[in-house]
Amino acid sequence: xxxxxxxxxxxxxxxxxxxxxxxxxxxxxxxxxxxxxxxxxxxxxxxxxxxxxxxxxxxxxxxxxxxxxxxxxxxxxxxxxxxxxxxxxxxxxxxxxxxxxxxxxxxxxxxxxxxxxxxxxxxxxxxxxxx
Amino acid sequence: xxxxxxxxxxxxxxxxxxxxxxxxxxxxxxxxxxxxxxxxxxxxxxxxxxxxxxxxxxxxxxxxxxxxxxxxxxxxxxxxxxxxxxxxxxxxxxxxxxxxxxxxxxxxxxxxxxxxxxxxxxxxxxxxxxxxxxxxxxxxxxxxxxxxxxxxxxxxxxxxxxxxxxxxxxxxxxxxxxxxxxxxxxxxxxxxxxxxxxxxxxxxxxxxxxxxxxxxxxxxxxxxxxxxxxxxxxxxxxxxxxxxxxxxxxxxxxxxxxxxxxxxxxxxxxxxxxxxxxxxxxxxxxxxxxxxxxxxxxxxxxxxxxxxxxxxxxxxxxxxxxxxxxxxxxxxxxxxxxxxxxxxxxxxxxxxxxxxxxxxxxxxxxxxxxxxxxxxxxxxxxxxxxxxxxxxxxxxxxxxxxxxxxxxxxxxxxxxxxxxxxxxxxxxxxxxxxxxxxxxxxxxxxxxxxxxxxxxxxxxxxxxxxxxxxxxxxxxxxxxxxxxxxxxxxxxxxxxxxxxxxxxxxxxxxxxxxxxxxxxxxxxxxxxxxxxx
Numbered sequence: 020x021x022x023x024x025x026x027x028x029x030x031x032x033x034x035x036x037x038x039x040x041x042x043x044x045x046x047x048x049x050x051x052x053x054x055x056x057x058x059x060x061x062x063x064x065x066x067x068x069x070x071x072x073x074x075x076x077x078x079x080x081x082x083x084x085x086x087x088x089x090x091x092x093x094x095x096x097x098x099x100x101x102x103x104x105x106x107x108x109x110x111x112x113x114x115x116x117x118x119x120x121x122x123x124x125x126x127x128x129x130x131x132x133x134x135x136x137x138x139x140x141x142x143x144x145x146x147x148x149x150x
Numbered sequence: 151x152x153x154x155x156x157x158x159x160x161x162x163x164x165x166x167x168x169x170x171x172x173x174x175x176x177x178x179x180x181x182x183x184x185x186x187x188x189x190x191x192x193x194x195x196x197x198x199x200x201x202x203x204x205x206x207x208x209x210x211x212x213x214x215x216x217x218x219x220x221x222x223x224x225x226x227x228x229x230x231x232x233x234x235x236x237x238x239x240x241x242x243x244x245x246x247x248x249x250x251x252x253x254x255x256x257x258x259x260x261x262x263x264x265x266x267x268x269x270x271x272x273x274x275x276x277x278x279x280x281x282x283x284x285x286x287x288x289x290x291x292x293x294x295x296x297x298x299x300x301x302x303x304x305x306x307x308x309x310x311x312x313x314x315x316x317x318x319x320x321x322x323x324x325x326x327x328x329x330x331x332x333x334x335x336x337x338x339x340x341x342x343x344x345x346x347x348x349x350x351x352x353x354x355x356x357x358x359x360x361x362x363x364x365x366x367x368x369x370x371x372x373x374x375x376x377x378x379x380x381x382x383x384x385x386x387x388x389x390x391x392x393x394x395x396x397x398x399x400x401x402x403x404x405x406x407x408x409x410x411x412x413x414x415x416x417x418x419x420x421x422x423x424x425x426x427x428x429x430x431x432x433x434x435x436x437x438x439x440x441x442x443x444x445x446x447x448x449x450x451x452x453x454x455x456x457x458x459x460x461x462x463x464x465x466x467x468x469x470x471x472x473x474x475x476x477x478x479x480x481x482x483x484x485x486x487x488x489x490x491x492x493x494x495x496x497x498x499x500x501x502x503x504x505x506x507x508x509x510x511x512x513x514x515x516x517x518x519x520x521x522x523x524x525x526x527x528x529x530x531x532x533x534x535x536x537x538x539x540x541x542x543x544x545x546x547x548x549x550x551x552x553x554x555x556x557x558x559x560x561x562x563x564x565x566x567x568x569x570x571x572x573x574x575x576x577x578x579x580x581x582x583x584x585x586x587x588x589x590x591x592x593x594x595x596x597x598x599x600x601x602x603x604x605x606x607x608x609x610x611x612x613x614x615x616x617x618x619x620x621x622x623x624x625x626x627x628x629x630x631x632x633x634x635x636x637x638x639x640x641x642x643x644x645x646x647x648x649x650x651x652x653x654x655x656x657x658x659x660x661x662x663x664x665x666x667x668x669x670x671x672x673x674x675x676x677x678x679x680x681x682x683x
Contacts, residue, residue: 045329054325062332069339107348108339111290115335118297122328125304129321136314145318 031071037064051130051140055123062119066112073108077101084109156207159216160229162200163285163295166278169193170271177267186263187254190270194247197277201243205236209658213672215287222680223287223673224349224366230287232669233662234511237655238425239284241515242418245522246277248633252526253411255533255630269309269409276302276415280422287350287673289338292426293331296391300327303419306412307404319403326400330387337387340380344373350434351673354666357439363674365681377435378446384430385450392423393487394454395461402468402480410532413476414525417483417518424490424514427454428507431494432664437503448498455495459591461488462598469605474538475612478605479524482564485602486517492591493579499586506586507660508653509578516572516644519637520563524609527553527560527634530627531612540608545617550626554613556634561609563641566599571644 041064044057075081084106088095130140137145177186208214208231216229231239250273257266279299286292304327308320342348345356347366355361361368390397405416431451441447465485472478493510497503530553531546532538547554563572576595583592644652662668 042329045325051321058325058328061329065332065336068336072339072343107342111335111339114290114294115332118294118301119332121301122297122324125301125308126321126324126328129304129308129317129324132308132311132317133321136312136317145321 031068034064034068034071038068049141049143051133051142054142055126055130058126059119059123062115066115066119069108069112069115073105075104155216156214158200158203158207159214159231159285160218162197162204163278163282166193166197166274166281167298170274170278173267173271173274174264177264181263183261183263183266186266186270190250190273191247191254193274194243194250194277197281198240198243198247201236201240201281204231205240208233208236209655213662213668215672215676216285217676223677224347224352224364227286227288227291228349228351228673229285230351230669230673231285233659234428235284235425237511237659238421238514239281241518242280242284242422243277245418245518246273246280246415248526248636249273249411249414249522252414252529252630252633253409255627256409256411256529258533272302272306272309273412273415275299276306276412276419280418283422284425288348289341289350289353290348293334293338296334296422296426297331299419299422300331300391303404303408303412303416306415307408309409309412310407313407315403316407319400319407323400323404326390326397330390333383334387337380337383340376340383344370344376344380346370349673350429351670354434354436354439355670355674357435357441358666359440363678365677374440374443377441381430381435381441381446381450385427385454388423388426388430389454389457389491392420392427393484394491395457395464395484395488398461398465398484398487401484402477405480405483406474406476406538410476410525410529413479414522417521420483420487421514421518424487424494424510428494428510428663432497432507433666433669436664436666451495451498453495454491455498455591458488458491458493458495459594459598461485462492462594463488463601466598466601466605469602472605472608473540475528475532475540475543475609476525476538478540478608479521482602482605483517483521485598486513486521486564488598489576489579489595490514490517492595493582496579496582496586496588496591499588502582502586503664504657504660505578506582507663508656509575509582511660511663512571512578512656513575516563516575516641519640519644520560520572523556523560523634523637523641524564526630526637527556530630531557533627534624540611542618544611544615545613546624547613548617549624550631552626552628552631552635556631556638557609558613559638559641560634561606563645565603565606569645570641571648572641574645574648 041057041061045054048054081104082102084103134140213232217223218227257269276299279295279302282295283292283299286295304320304324307323308317310316345353347353352366393401405413435441462485465481465488469478469481472481490510490513493506493513497506530550531543534546535542547557563570566573566576580592580595
């Protein structure tokens with residue numbers, strides 16, 4: 020068996036296992052802090068998966084989507100198009116990371132406020148609302 | 151030929167976001183409460199006028215494309231505005247404007263100007279997110295704008311930060327919504343990996359199999375599997391954001407614990423999510439597209455129909471047992487969301503698609519207007535007692551004639567009493583169900599309306615009940631009652647003008663949802679002009 024496809028499959032498989040584990044953490048663990056940690060792992064795993072979607076196989080190896088020689092000669096440009104990975108998923112992930120930061124800050128603030136009011140971060144004890 | 155796009159089409163979201171960001175800075179220098187109320191109301195009015203201008207232009211000239219930053223559409227972000235999203239954006243801008251005006255009464259309790267500044271920062275961010283996700287023609291930009299809107303909504307629910315219930319509702323809402331939106335990011339990248347594009351018009355062209363002359367190239371890999379997986383995730387995410395039944399649990403908590411002007415905005419946020427579902431299921435992946443193969447599209451629409459029927463009944467039953475007025479209205483929202491999805495689901499039957507879409511869009515307009523109207527008129531009634539219990543509020547509507555009148559109109563509109571618009575939209579759903587030869591669905595509309603009647607009677611007690619307190623007569627707050635009155639008059643006018651022209655507008659709006667040619671044509675022409683082959 021070739022090494023490269025094997026390693027690639029392991030990466031994709033471990034990402035899916037990661038998603039399952041982090042969703043378990045979000046939905047089953049009672050502590051809010053652990054839920055937030057799992058949520059961060061979840062969104063980071065999705066971000067990595069997005070970058071993996073933009074990956075492409077190239078011989079000898081894929082290169083980052085950055086043009087180094089300016090102005091690029093035609094031969095260099097041809098090589099670049101054949102070898103560079105897709106830059107668009109990386110741009111999307113940058114945006115998603117920034118949004119994730121805002122969301123994480125909001126969750127941290129809310130958890131702090133819950134700790135101040137209820138004296139605990141256990142969701143089983145936070146149940147003032149019913150119905 | 152170089153075309154400079156008209157800047158009014160893309161002005162609203164960047165303008166609102168930048169003003170939202172400088173509001174906290176202004177609060178460091180300006181300590182006047184009145185300034186912030188006037189500032190936010192002016193911005194709301196300006197945006198309402200701009201969206202009115204956009205809607206008039208779109209109705210006069212057809213679909214409009216606005217390439218953001220001058221980047222051509224499949225490469226950069228483009229706004230594509232047709233009659234459907236121009237109408238919903240106009241409605242959203244109206245509700246936001248009236249909610250901002252009425253919030254000056256709600257926030258009268260707070261002495262410090264900085265509190266108002268924080269509140270209006272949130273409101274303007276939600277406003278920008280809502281209008282942005284309505285106008286956008288790019289599925290990733292839709293994700294960003296939905297995040298902007300939803301982060302604003304979480305923060306708004308947690309506005310009373312030392313109140314235990316509010317914080318609990320905020321954490322409940324934010325956890326499910328954050329997971330859902332992260333999954334939507336995954337769905338967008340699956341669309342990208344299969345179709346090589348993020349533009350909605352480009353996707354719509356490729357979903358019909360025509361890839362001639364597109365600069366984004368053809369398909370990649372096993373795109374049908376990608377598509378089914380991504381579409382399932384997308385529909386799940388946006389039914390969660392619009393609180394369809396299995397995922398409705400966050401809405402009553404969030405809508406009842408948010409400040410009341412924000413509760414008036416929640417129906418708009420739901421209608422944005424419903425608009426996205428309509429856009430995906432009818433414009434991008436319409437009846438003649440790739441997902442009509444193998445009954446994928448029919449299965450999704452059938453699910454929406456069944457869940458909508460269940461939602462309309464569950465919402466009605468839960469409404470009957472509530473004591474808290476705002477919570478009761480939250481369950482009424484769930485019931486009406488069910489009605490809207492029922493109408494969308496009925497479009498799966500051949501021959502009734504156009505009329506089903508008219509019914510769903512019309513019911514959405516009615517629901518948003520009357521639900522927001524009830525929340526806005528509750529602001530001034532809530533202020534008298536400080537309680538939200540239905541029994542404590544009984545009879546208070548008598549002291550406030552304008553707010554009381556608006557509540558009666560809003561409740562009758564939600565029930566569906568003949569001269570008002572709510573009757574016609576429910577009747578349309580009933581008629582469409584019969585035309586599609588689905589008597590069970592038609593019966594469910596009647597049964598669900600009858601069940602919700604129990605809950606709405608409690609609301610009518612606010613006006614017609616016996617007042618429990620004597621003594622001084624409470625003062626009517628005009629800044630909250632006039633907006634409610636405006637919305638009540640719109641309800642009446644929509645019902646009366648239905649036969650004299652409004653139905654034609656609705657037909658155009660519904661037709662623009664599923665007739666994808668004009669939507670795609672404007673994109674294709676613009677791309678051809680910039681990249682002639």
